[in-house]
Amino acid sequence: MYKIRTLDNISQDGLKLLNSNYNITESDNDADGILLRSFKMHDMDLSPSVKIIARAGAGVNNIPIERYSEEGVVVCNTPGANANAVKELVVLGLLLSSRRVVEGIKWVRTVKDDKDVSKLVEKEKSKFAGQELTGKKLGVIGLGAIGVMVSNIAISLGMEVYGYDPFISIESAWGLSCDVQRVLNLDQIMTECDYITLHVPLIEQTKNLMNKEKFALSKNGIRLLNFARGGLVNHNDLKEAIQNGQVHSYVTDFPDCDLLNMDNVINIPHLGASTYESEENCAKMAVSQTRDYLENGNIINS
Numbered sequence: 001m002y003k004i005r006t007l008d009n010i011s012q013d014g015l016k017l018l019n020s021n022y023n024i025t026e027s028d029n030d031a032d033g034i035l036l037r038s039f040k041m042h043d044m045d046l047s048p049s050v051k052i053i054a055r056a057g058a059g060v061n062n063i064p065i066e067r068y069s070e071e072g073v074v075v076c077n078t079p080g081a082n083a084n085a086v087k088e089l090v091v092l093g094l095l096l097s098s099r100r101v102v103e104g105i106k107w108v109r110t111v112k113d114d115k116d117v118s119k120l121v122e123k124e125k126s127k128f129a130g131q132e133l134t135g136k137k138l139g140v141i142g143l144g145a146i147g148v149m150v151s152n153i154a155i156s157l158g159m160e161v162y163g164y165d166p167f168i169s170i171e172s173a174w175g176l177s178c179d180v181q182r183v184l185n186l187d188q189i190m191t192e193c194d195y196i197t198l199h200v201p202l203i204e205q206t207k208n209l210m211n212k213e214k215f216a217l218s219k220n221g222i223r224l225l226n227f228a229r230g231g232l233v234n235h236n237d238l239k240e241a242i243q244n245g246q247v248h249s250y251v252t253d254f255p256d257c258d259l260l261n262m263d264n265v266i267n268i269p270h271l272g273a274s275t276y277e278s279e280e281n282c283a284k285m286a287v288s289q290t291r292d293y294l295e296n297g298n299i300i301n302s
């Protein structure tokens with residue numbers, strides 16, 4: 001009999017794959033495997049019984065991998081399993097940053113008691129004119145599964161898409177049937193593009209990737225999207241760049257106290273992977289990896 005500890009919400013559809021040889025616990029320390037989503041494990045000591053930690057999600061910055069690997073624990077994630085859900089929200093992010101829908105919706109609420117709302121709407125709507133994505137240049141930083149899918153959709157929306165990836169070779173991105181029109185280095189992306197979207201993991205080399213120096217290179221009024229990790233953007237530098245007009249708006253899936261009250265920031269409460277389908281896919285993949293390791297000693301990871 002194996003014991004599996006869940007540290008936060010794991011989709012029941014995934015947990016169903018644990019058969020009668022498994023006990024699921026939320027609190028017992030002496031588990032064979034740990035399943036988690038966003039729980040931050042940073043200071044957590046593991047019982048020697050733990051053999052595998054599986055994250056139902058792509059990013060692993062909530063797990064001290066080095067420390068646990070040294071203790072002989074296998075750590076795996078589920079890359080790609082939620083890529084579709086994130087891609088769809090990024091597309092919404094692009095639209096939210098180009099059209100003034102959020103401001104418009106807020107305004108409509110303020111006039112909800114007016115007797116002739118429709119007349120007022122027709123009178124005031126020009127305040128909320130936005131811009132079209134067609135013909136604009138999009139820089140995609142990170143050409144993994146999500147970056148590639150976002151690129152292809154942006155191309156079909158009529159955008160000119162430029163790609164850059166600090167880790168993946170252009171060939172492997174193209175191998176994923178990416179239609180990115182041109183590949184630039186990061187500085188060129190900053191100078192050329194009107195919209196920039198981040199799709200790299202948060203690691204030492206990518207921390208504060210968007211900073212003062214990079215904003216200084218950009219055109220005036222770029223629109224920045226971050227559905228990858230908050231730490232990729234230096235928030236102090238971003239605030240300054242918003243105040244001096246270099247950044248027109250920031251759409252982020254990682255709200256931070258520093259930016260909550262800024263008009264030009266659209267804060268989404270980390271919903272990128274929050275669809276029923278993606279939660280199920282990630283949980284099923286994490287559970288299969290856990291079972292395969294505990295029962296057969298196989299390690300499956302990207």
Ligand code: MLT
Binds near residue numbers: 273
């Ligand atoms: C990811 O790293 O894949 C997402 O942040 C997952 C999540 O929202 O749980």
